[in-house]
Amino acid sequence: xxxxxxxxxxxxxxxxxxxxLFWLSMRKLDFDEMIQEMSNAYYLWAVIGLVLAxxxxxxxxxxxxxxxxxxxxxxxxxxxxxxxMIGYMANTAVPRMGEFxxxxxxxxxxxxxxxxxxxxxxSERLFDLLVLFILLIAVVLTQWTLLGDFVIRMTxxxxxxxxxxxxxxxxxxxxxxxxxxxxxxFYYKKRHxxxxxxxxxxxxxxxxxxxxxxxxxxxxxxxxLFLFHTFMIWLFYTLxxxxxxxxxxxxxxxxFMAGITLLAIGSLGIVAPVPGGIGAYHFIAKAVLTELYAxxxxxxxxxxxxxxxxxxxxxxxxxxxxxxxxxxVDHKPPSNE
Numbered sequence: 001x002x003x004x005x006x007x008x009x010x011x012x013x014x015x016x017x018x019x020x021l022f023w024l025s026m027r028k029l030d031f032d033e034m035i036q037e038m039s040n041a042y043y044l045w046a047v048i049g050l051v052l053a054x055x056x057x058x059x060x061x062x063x064x065x066x067x068x069x070x071x072x073x074x075x076x077x078x079x080x081x082x083x084x085m086i087g088y089m090a091n092t093a094v095p096r097m098g099e100f101x102x103x104x105x106x107x108x109x110x111x112x113x114x115x116x117x118x119x120x121x122x123s124e125r126l127f128d129l130l131v132l133f134i135l136l137i138a139v140v141l142t143q144w145t146l147l148g149d150f151v152i153r154m155t156x157x158x159x160x161x162x163x164x165x166x167x168x169x170x171x172x173x174x175x176x177x178x179x180x181x182x183x184x185x186f187y188y189k190k191r192h193x194x195x196x197x198x199x200x201x202x203x204x205x206x207x208x209x210x211x212x213x214x215x216x217x218x219x220x221x222x223x224x225l226f227l228f229h230t231f232m233i234w235l236f237y238t239l240x241x242x243x244x245x246x247x248x249x250x251x252x253x254x255x256f257m258a259g260i261t262l263l264a265i266g267s268l269g270i271v272a273p274v275p276g277g278i279g280a281y282h283f284i285a286k287a288v289l290t291e292l293y294a295x296x297x298x299x300x301x302x303x304x305x306x307x308x309x310x311x312x313x314x315x316x317x318x319x320x321x322x323x324x325x326x327x328x329v330d331h332k333p334p335s336n337e
Contacts, residue, residue: 022279026286029301037302041247046306049244050314056236057084063229067120070220073112074335080106082322089319092276092312099125109326111334123217131234135264143261146292238263244307250299251289262288276315281308 061081068075087102103117140147220226242259245251266285282304289300 022282026282026301029297033298034302034305037248037299038306041302041306043247043306045244045246046310049240049307050310052236052240052243053311053314054318056233056240057081057088059229059232059236060084063226063233064120064124066220066222066226066229067124067216068112068117070216070222071116071120073110073116075106075110075112076335079109079326079330079335082326083109085315085318085322086326087319088315089323092315092319105323105326109334111336120216123215127217127230131230132264132267135234135260139261139264143257147261234263241266241307244303244310247306248299248303250295251293251303254293254295258293261292276312277308 058077058081061077061084064084065075065077065080068080083102083106086105087098089098090101091098099118099121103114103121106112107114107117217223217226238256238259241263242254242256245254245259262285265288266281268280268284282301285304285307286297286300289295289303290297295303
């Protein structure tokens with residue numbers, strides 16, 4: 001009961017944070033003008049953007065299949081794709097729940113150990129974070145004259161916050177290192193006794209499976225195909241932002257590099273711990289479009305609202321359809337009996 005209450009309070013807090021960021025990004029805009037902008041938008045480009053998003057998710061499913069098969073398990077592209085979309089649907093409601101959800105449904109459908117699947121998800125998420133980091137650095141370095149002042153303005157408050165709390169951060173880091181060292185020492189001294197505990201075998205099995213999944217990128221033989229799928233994922237991510245620029249008159253002339261820039265910086269809003277990136281994405285997307293590309297606040301706000309709403313609708317509908325197909329329509333036996 002206590003854990004449930006804690007989870008509810010955390011959810012309400014992060015949802016409230018998202019709503020606050022949404023209000024913060026929209027509070028000075030003319031809503032009548034925004035409604036006019038959205039009513040006159042060419043939504044065909046948004047639909048094309050959604051098709052491109054689905055293609056990117058298919059490549060993500062193909063890449064996940066490589067990791068799963070490198071562990072010796074079988075799975076079908078269709079079930080992996082549905083599991084990915086169910087994960088995105090779950091993330092719309094609860095941040096980071098999607099990683100657990102997609103592993104859970106695929107584990108149940110294809111009889112693959114959950115911990116091994118979750119290890120592969122950790123592995124690919126870490127790889128994607130590396131790609132995002134490289135992309136951010138490349139975007140900033142290749143467009144420093146455009147992005148320099150923007151980056152300094154956005155990061156200065158954060159840097160000042162770190163500077164003013166440097167002693168507290170040092171203390172917390174030191175305590176964390178001491179706790180880890182104490183835990184390692186305790187395990188080393190009591191390892192023979194701990195191994196006799198009934199729970200030890202379960203924990204050891206869980207950690208072993210996670211480790212097996214995390215090491216899949218290093219162990220798999222088709223590394224070139226993995227990198228190709230990764231490239232296609234991020235290419236279609238960029239296209240699903242770049243193509244919808246044509247929806248609105250003020251964004252229609254933005255180039256492909258603007259799409260990459262919005263993808264790189266806007267992704268920080270999507271990974272924020274708020275349900276579905278609400279508020280965080282709107283805040284960052286509006287800032288990028290207005291500060292860097294001189295798009296009016298109303299047009300930038302309209303673009304952020306339309307694209308975020310379209311992606312959310314796609315994730316919810318496709319995820320729900322995928323769940324129904326996986327467990328009520330597709331009666332094929334599991335791939336790993």
